Amino acid sequence: MNKLNFLQPDKNNLNTYLYTGVILVAFSIFxxxxxxxxxxxxxxxxxxxxxxxxxxxLGFIGLHLIRIDYSGLRxxxxxxxNINTNNxxxxxSLIIVFVVIKSLPPLLSWFIIDANIAxxxxxxxxxxxxxxxxxxxxxxxFMYGMYPNPEQWRINLSFIALAFLGTIGFFATEKFKKxxxxxxxxxxxxxxxxxxxxxxxxxxxxxxxSYGIIAAVISIIxxxxxxxxxxxxxxxxxxxxxxxxxxxxxxxEELIELGKLEALEWVETGAWGGLSLTFIVSFFxxxxxxxxxxxxxxxxRSDFPIIKYISIxxxxxxxxxxxxxxxxxxxxxxxxxxxxxxxxxxxxxxxIAISLFEAAYVxxxxxxxxxxxxxxxxxxxxxxxxxxxxxxxxxxLPQALKLVIPGIANTFLALVKDTPLIFVVGLLEIVxxxxxxxxxxxxxxxxxxxxxxxxxLFFIICYAMSKYSYNLEQKYKTER
Amino acid sequence: MSDKIIQITEMNKWFGDFQVxxxxxxEVEKNKKxxxxxxxGSGKSTLIRxxxxxxxxxxxxxxxxxxxxxxxxxxxxxxxxxxxxxxxxFNLFPHLSILDNCTLAPIWVKKMPKKDAEDLALQHLEKxxxxxxxxxxxGQLSGGQQQRCAIARALCMEPKIMxxxxxxxxxxxxxxxEVLDAMVNLAKAGMTMxxxxxxxxxxxxxxxxxxxxxxxxxxxxxxxxxxxANPKSDRTKLFLSQIL
Numbered sequence: 156m157n158k159l160n161f162l163q164p165d166k167n168n169l170n171t172y173l174y175t176g177v178i179l180v181a182f183s184i185f186x187x188x189x190x191x192x193x194x195x196x197x198x199x200x201x202x203x204x205x206x207x208x209x210x211x212x213l214g215f216i217g218l219h220l221i222r223i224d225y226s227g228l229r230x231x232x233x234x235x236x237n238i239n240t241n242n243x244x245x246x247x248s249l250i251i252v253f254v255v256i257k258s259l260p261p262l263l264s265w266f267i268i269d270a271n272i273a274x275x276x277x278x279x280x281x282x283x284x285x286x287x288x289x290x291x292x293x294x295x296x297f298m299y300g301m302y303p304n305p306e307q308w309r310i311n312l313s314f315i316a317l318a319f320l321g322t323i324g325f326f327a328t329e330k331f332k333k334x335x336x337x338x339x340x341x342x343x344x345x346x347x348x349x350x351x352x353x354x355x356x357x358x359x360x361x362x363x364x365s366y367g368i369i370a371a372v373i374s375i376i377x378x379x380x381x382x383x384x385x386x387x388x389x390x391x392x393x394x395x396x397x398x399x400x401x402x403x404x405x406x407x408e409e410l411i412e413l414g415k416l417e418a419l420e421w422v423e424t425g426a427w428g429g430l431s432l433t434f435i436v437s438f439f440x441x442x443x444x445x446x447x448x449x450x451x452x453x454x455x456r457s458d459f460p461i462i463k464y465i466s467i468x469x470x471x472x473x474x475x476x477x478x479x480x481x482x483x484x485x486x487x488x489x490x491x492x493x494x495x496x497x498x499x500x501x502x503x504x505x506x507i508a509i510s511l512f513e514a515a516y517v518x519x520x521x522x523x524x525x526x527x528x529x530x531x532x533x534x535x536x537x538x539x540x541x542x543x544x545x546x547x548x549x550x551x552l553p554q555a556l557k558l559v560i561p562g563i564a565n566t567f568l569a570l571v572k573d574t575p576l577i578f579v580v581g582l583l584e585i586v587x588x589x590x591x592x593x594x595x596x597x598x599x600x601x602x603x604x605x606x607x608x609x610x611x612l613f614f615i616i617c618y619a620m621s622k623y624s625y626n627l628e629q630k631y632k633t634e635r
Numbered sequence: 636m637s638d639k640i641i642q643i644t645e646m647n648k649w650f651g652d653f654q655v656x657x658x659x660x661x662e663v664e665k666n667k668k669x670x671x672x673x674x675x676g677s678g679k680s681t682l683i684r685x686x687x688x689x690x691x692x693x694x695x696x697x698x699x700x701x702x703x704x705x706x707x708x709x710x711x712x713x714x715x716x717x718x719x720x721x722x723x724x725f726n727l728f729p730h731l732s733i734l735d736n737c738t739l740a741p742i743w744v745k746k747m748p749k750k751d752a753e754d755l756a757l758q759h760l761e762k763x764x765x766x767x768x769x770x771x772x773x774g775q776l777s778g779g780q781q782q783r784c785a786i787a788r789a790l791c792m793e794p795k796i797m798x799x800x801x802x803x804x805x806x807x808x809x810x811x812x813e814v815l816d817a818m819v820n821l822a823k824a825g826m827t828m829x830x831x832x833x834x835x836x837x838x839x840x841x842x843x844x845x846x847x848x849x850x851x852x853x854x855x856x857x858x859x860x861x862x863x864a865n866p867k868s869d870r871t872k873l874f875l876s877q878i879l
Contacts, residue, residue: 535726539740540716553730
């Protein structure tokens with residue numbers, strides 16, 4: 156048996172050190188655990204300060220004993236490498252473990268043990284924990300705002316369809332890969348626009364637009380059988396003809412009026428709200444602000460003074476004003492400049508305002524990426540005979556955008572979390588609905604549950620976005 | 636007249652207040668190989684960058700293959716497509732594979748069908764002996780391989796003139812040879828070449844003429860043998876004594 160030196164544990168007496176150390180650490184954690192979960196202090200016979208610090212001291216000694224380099228035990232080595240490299244790190248690790256154990260019981264009791272979820276009125280919430288009944292009762296409002304209940308399937312259907320159509324590209328076969336950009340840049344936003352603004356809005360305008368969609372779908376299907384020579388003419392003429400036929404010859408509107416076809420009820424955008432509105436605003440702002448930002452960033456680097464100074468002006472203006480004033484202007488000032496009979500929907504105005512606002516940030520992020528590219532890339536592209544647009548689309552932007560994925564993701568996350576500000580124009584997305592519910596006299600005093608609920612939802616959305624952006628980064632990584 | 640593919644007359648260029656090129660007169664005939672040498676800062680690189688208008692000149696005229704280089708953008712792109720260029724820092728496109736680097740310009744600038752462009756690219760990559768690396772990315776290749784790929788990329792546009800801007804200066808000594816070999820093969824195939832380099836061995840082997848530049852001026856221009864055997868100006872003698 157080798158000599159034991161507790162100040163310098165080594166490999167020779169591995170087991171002795173290991174067992175002693177593990178027992179000490181386990182015991183220290185056990186003390187804190189009992190104290191925290193069962194409110195029992197098993198070392199209370201010791202003087203106050205010592206009993207308070209005892210777990211820390213014991214754990215500290217224990218971690219010191221198991222800090223053996225190259226012990227040969229994989230698990231032990233990884234612990235030592237990650238949380239137990241030196242005394243200070245061991246100390247920090249212990250503190251973190253203790254704080255987690257200490258804070259678990261109150262959190263658990265508030266979230267689960269003392270919480271109520273059964274029943275359907277405020278009276279069931281007698282416990283000291285959260286009142287999830289509140290969330291349950293208000294769930295519909297938090298999701299759909301003031302949108303009428305019987306019509307909510309339209310929102311669900313729209314979102315499911317858009318989610319389906321949005322992910323379909325990831326499963327596209329090699330044959331269709333080359334059309335994906337076109338699909339995501341042009342077709343998908345159009346479909347989304349149709350679903351959101353015509354299907355969810357409903358009313359007569361929905362049918363008017365539907366003719367267009369029906370006409371387009373029918374003509375595309377027939378289009379597969381048309382010789383490619385005539386395709387260009389075909390895709391212009393046939394949809395228009397079909398549209399006119401549907402609208403004026405088959406008289407769908409009369410059918411609707413006769414009650415043979417039921418029209419979708421018109422729901423004005425003011426009634427939209429809740430999480431679905433968060434999604435709608437975020438979605439459109441994201442797809443609008445990116446191209447605008449892209450053009451602004453290119454414009455700012457342009458050689459033409461007019462384009463350059465307009466871009467600089469736009470960027471600096473939108474970056475220089477607070478979003479809340481922009482939204483306020485969009486609802487109060489903007490209509491004053493419009494002709495008397497012209498009306499632009501409040502939601503559309505808000506989306507335009509936020510898009511322009513965020514576009515300025517996106518522009519500067521992208522400009523950062525453009526600056527980071529070496530001049531040689533421009534030289535090489537030019538020397539191969541590429542003009543401005545070819546050079547940017549084929550060479551410069553693919554590299555610059557790849558560089559700025561983290562920055563863009565950052566801006567987009569900020570955008571999603573800025574959406575609650577639309578309350579200033581009277582649109583209530585989820586946080587707005589919470590604030591409304593909070594002031595309901597029947598349900599006073601549950602603000603906490605509401606905010607926790609909204610935080611969790613926002614976290615899920617934002618974390619998913621951030622994960623996705625990280626995946627993109629990895630996907631487009633090529634060694635430089 | 637028709638065999639003069641590049642004609643530079645009375646050309647002056649300034650960077651701000653500093654005059655980099657002074658009164659340059661240069662004529663290059665078809666299929667000639669010309670080496671430009673001189674100390675750093677003498678304007679060699681700027682001179683050949685002016686030939687495909689990566690730099691603009693302020694005075695005088697440059698005529699490449701019958702087209703004068705002016706402000707007119709459309710012409711410039713047509714001329715650039717006919718003038719291949721190889722850079723000191725390779726300047727491959729890091730987001731594209733070697734093959735895509737080579738096919739990008741033929742497909743998008745020359746509107747060549749993809750299949751033909753790939754065949755052409757593989758042919759040129761074969762010539763510089765990196766056809767087996769076609770599907771790798773530039774970052775995975777050594778400097779010498781990257782520079783050979785850059786030569787292949789320029790050749791894929793089937794240029795009439797090739798400009799080389801110190802193609803071996805950023806390479807390890809071991810890799811210089813493989814790049815020079817590729818350039819020698821190209822020279823033997825009859826390409827018109829203007830090469831800025833410090834590789835005097837290469838100059839002796841392939842150049843028809845050598846130009847010596849200093850302080851933005853062409854100090855001496857002579858047949859290769861003449862240039863190395865009995866240089867005329869003192870400045871050239873000094874330069875050669877230091878470099879050889």
